[in-house]
Amino acid sequence: MVSALGMTAVLGGCGSTGSSDVTLRLVAADYGDSAANSSKKYWDNLVKAYESQHSGVKVEVSVYSWNDVDRKVKEMVDAGDAPDLAQIGAYADYAAAGKLYQASDLLSIRTQADFLSQLADAGEWKHVQYGIPFAASTRVLFYNKTLFAKAGITPPTTWSELAADAKALKGEGVKYPYALPLGPEEAQAETMQWLLSGGKGYTDDIGTYTIDSAENVQTFTWLKDELVGKGLTGPVAPGKLNRADAFAAFADGQVGMLNGHPTLIQQAAKKGVRFGMVPMPGRTGEARAAMGVADWMMGFKQHGHADQIGDFLDFVYDQKNVLAFSRAYGLLPVTGSASNTMTESDSAPDQALHPFLDQLPTSELYPVGKTSWAAVSAAVKKQIGQAVTPAGSPAGVLTGLQATATEADSDDVN
Template structure:
């Protein structure tokens, strides 16, 4: 902790003699000798902005154009907060999702961690004891308002460090015009999905089912299919990775033989097809079916594509567990501004602010209060199917520090499972080995 931070903390507690703090804790009573007090006052000063605290926040960009970039959202929010909290400034830097995790990692490695980071993963930092625990920061009402499975996913060894910031689920999108032309109804099982894809192929549809297993977001498409086959990345009962389970191997055998092998996934090999390209193809009217999240709705609407959305088909019926995704807010301990960080985060997670962000970027709110509003509001009717899926969703195993290595290896290898000559059992076994090694290194 630097001298400036010591001064701020001591001054902040002036007169704070035993009051109960914002989290129900008793404030620390700063006891100094007369000589020590003189030194503090002389070293810090009482004028000239010495009470100012600047919180540095690094955040990801959710915008799809300059007009709705996240920098604008955060600048507006910071300005509103600063107007109510003189003496606290919020310095926000926004990076693209391609860069933000690496930027924060480099800052931490250089000993210059931000006060707050809104990025994709928190577990590595928590494991190194770099983060505040959530109950050291947030007021109890704000903590209680988080959607339960999102809050649970923010835990490492039973302690919450990751604060959910944004979430989404996946549904099967289908092109209504192409389906009507082929006389089809939305599938509820894999067999029906394959039959619909055959009919779409016969009608000349470029991508009957778009299967993006390219490196951009292969871990998401993979997880959705694993869940639909009754498996997943982990065994929820044992709490261990189960990537090469019998169920998972059967799922990718089916994909390889009954979908990809029959030419039902389009002209680009799944291992080379990225999610963004698949979404663009759907918005261009070239895709019959694919898994998608809320932002795809507006991409398709802007291009005039009529679409429907249904739960992901499963081996025997609609998938009972959908895939959920959450992005995370975390607070680093290095600068020691716990009280100011906590007060700012309480503001960030105010119901109206959560609603504003969720509606701006077509994402699901992470709080129950905002979710209730969106579920009932007519203006959010298009998000209701996704909101209904969220309580039934399963998230990546983000609380494991091993997940980053496993996810990276999935992106690198999983496309090979469905390639000509590929072996789902062998590749899933290799991924399991990666997971086992990463777990043992924790």
């Protein structure tokens, strides 16, 4: 992978913003898994390059783990001292509270136009963009090539083929024929991918929650009856299986198939697992859409500095910098220029991301533009596993989640 240390680009023609002695404070999330590849190194080098061309502007960056970063920003805002910039997991609450700059108040037209449209659209609250996409990923179906060869099967393209493959893998003694992580860590992701696979999702085309739609009930009924009920999801109840544990089991060669994002590539490769990746199957063919995920950059209005914030962000989103960050952390570029470059690249790290890039243009993201989403996501994490237990009722659980969503959404009409 390309080192973050060598990634900063010098933008020709950049100079001072015309203001002096301005210090911007940025709070950012850490995408690294060790001190050696911490995001702090990425930001240190990018800031050094930026400041060398902007003598009147300093940028102070504080990097926190994903366990802490959203809370840190909230504490700063609640204390009346918001950062100038935050790169975190959600923006809608701050937008609704009137604390953020609109993206158009900060970014050049060229930068705005370069964002992938579905990511820019997902950054809108009440049809105005406040959330600026920073990193993206999608999900594909990973499968263990060694286990598949042993069972004499090929990657599935429909649900019935997936169930048949899982049955064959179970017959060969595979511990988790299909790993179904509906545990509290990230159940909202696995749930969304299956809802999309069944033809629907959390919301309809105009953003209204439709969690208990007939199609969604049919999807979880199928999961309960055809996978979980037939013992094809492994020894741990899906409601108790977390995503990290499922990924670790895949890397240990104990899983036949599971939904995965780009970080699983390196995790499995380090353990010598031979794996392939295909689009998630749908009920009778390819899923309606893959699930996409984006993390967000935002600018707070409290201390002003809109011109300096915007100028710095134009530098952050330069193609070379976007590519370098994406390559360093195995994530997908959020801009069209960087995405096209990666798609056309024949380097091994870039090619490894091509299956995810292929899914991105038609991917569907969480309804992050709704301030109600946090409450809905928390409810899904807590309750969805019950839908596939032996005594569970898919319709009952989804109806309960719909009631939670409707209540949470009552003050957040788009």
